[in-house]
Structure formats: structure tokens, C-alpha cells
Amino acid sequence: NAGxxxxxxFRVLKTGQSMTLLCAQDMNHEYxxxxxxxxxMGLRLIHYSxxxxxxxxxxxxxxxxxxRLKKQNFLLGLESAAPSQTSVYFCASSYTSGVxxxxxxxxxxxxxx
Amino acid sequence: LAKTTQPISMDSYEGQEVNITCSHNNIATNDYxxxxxxxxxxxPRFIIQGYKTKVTNEVASLFIPADRxxxxxxxxxxxxxxxxxxxxxxxxxxxxxxxxxxxxxxxSVIA
Numbered sequence: 001n002a003g004x005x006x007x008x009x010f011r012v013l014k015t016g017q018s019m020t021l022l023c024a025q026d027m028n029h030e031y032x033x034x035x036x037x038x039x040x041m042g043l044r045l046i047h048y049s050x051x052x053x054x055x056x057x058x059x060x061x062x063x064x065x066x067x068r069l070k071k072q073n074f075l076l077g078l079e080s081a082a083p084s085q086t087s088v089y090f091c092a093s094s095y096t097s098g099v100x101x102x103x104x105x106x107x108x109x110x111x112x113x
Numbered sequence: 114l115a116k117t118t119q120p121i122s123m124d125s126y127e128g129q130e131v132n133i134t135c136s137h138n139n140i141a142t143n144d145y146x147x148x149x150x151x152x153x154x155x156x157p158r159f160i161i162q163g164y165k166t167k168v169t170n171e172v173a174s175l176f177i178p179a180d181r182x183x184x185x186x187x188x189x190x191x192x193x194x195x196x197x198x199x200x201x202x203x204x205x206x207x208x209x210x211x212x213x214x215x216x217x218x219x220x221s222v223i224a
Binding site: 041056103107 | 144145146147154155156157158159162200202203204205206207208209210211212213214215216217
């Protein structure tokens, strides 16, 4: 099992450009999450999904959109990137909700110039 | 989710036992306590979860007093590879309330 994978691992964007981050999990988990982590900070939840076809806003959703068309995939989109979105993005998935175990991907390091 | 407070950083020498305490005064009856570990440049990894008293696994022990207003993560005989950030989270183990990660405790293990 690959667990949770993220594509790409690194990306540099110019202000105003758009991109999509892909998260895939092969554990048949219902719940999936996108977090961002800024230097020296904890993780902040951007959006999450409680099942295929569903999405919900987290703590810092502005400037991002998500889609969960397939159960195993969770996409994070930046329509018009801004320097404030420079961060490391982590995807996670879990079988159940709440504080039960989440499995995290390796992260995507995004720099917006 | 219950608000948690934990030290910003801790230092320890190799071979010592490390105890990281987390305060959660407003923990609810149906809340569980969960700890994650995050190595540099990696995503967090679930370590341990408990509701009351003591839980032990191959990585750590979790001590929870009767009033459950705090908890202590205990790492026995740490090594350099235990250098990481440790996060304490408190909340129900069901429902759709998402997790809230604070800044965690940065543990530095020194040779």
C-alpha cells in the first residue's frame, strides 16, 4: 500500500497563476483533509471531505477550492496564487472522524513569487 | 474542540525519559486525547490515543489523571531520532468536527 501520496512534491508559481494539488489514498478512507503549515507553525485545516462528492470549509479556506469526485482522490486548487499562500501543504485521510488516526502524505512545498 | 496548552520547546539528552504535558481544562466527557509526532519535512504521524488512566504502546505511554484536565506523553529513553514536534489534540472520536493542531512542542534530543 502506498498510503497517502501527493503530487507534486515541489512547485514554484508566479503571483496570479493557478494550480491543482492532487492527493490520493489507497486505504479506502472516507475522510480526507487538506492542511497548510507555515514555518514554525502548526497545521491549519483548509478544507476537508467526509465522503465522495462532499467538501467542507476548514479554518483557512479563502483562496482555495477543493473537489472529491472520486473517493480515493482529493484535489486542492489555487485559482490565483498569492505570496501569502507560500507554504507546505499536507493531505491526510482517515477511516473515521474526530480525533481518530489520520494518515498524512509527504507534503507539497509551494512557493509563490 | 477543547483548547490545549503545551510547552513550546523542550531539550533532553539521549537516554533520558521525556515527559511532555498538555493542559486541556475544558475537556468534554466524550473527548479523547491524541498525540501526533512530526519529523522535519514530513507529515505528522499518529502516536497514541487515550481516554483515561494509562495507555502504552511500542512508541510511548500516555498518562491521564482522573480529572482528565491534563495529560502527559512519556517517551522512554529518547534517542536523536526522537527529535520532532509533538502535538496534543483533544476532541471527540466521532462526528465531523475537524482536528485543530496547535504549534506543538518542539523536542530537541542532544547527544
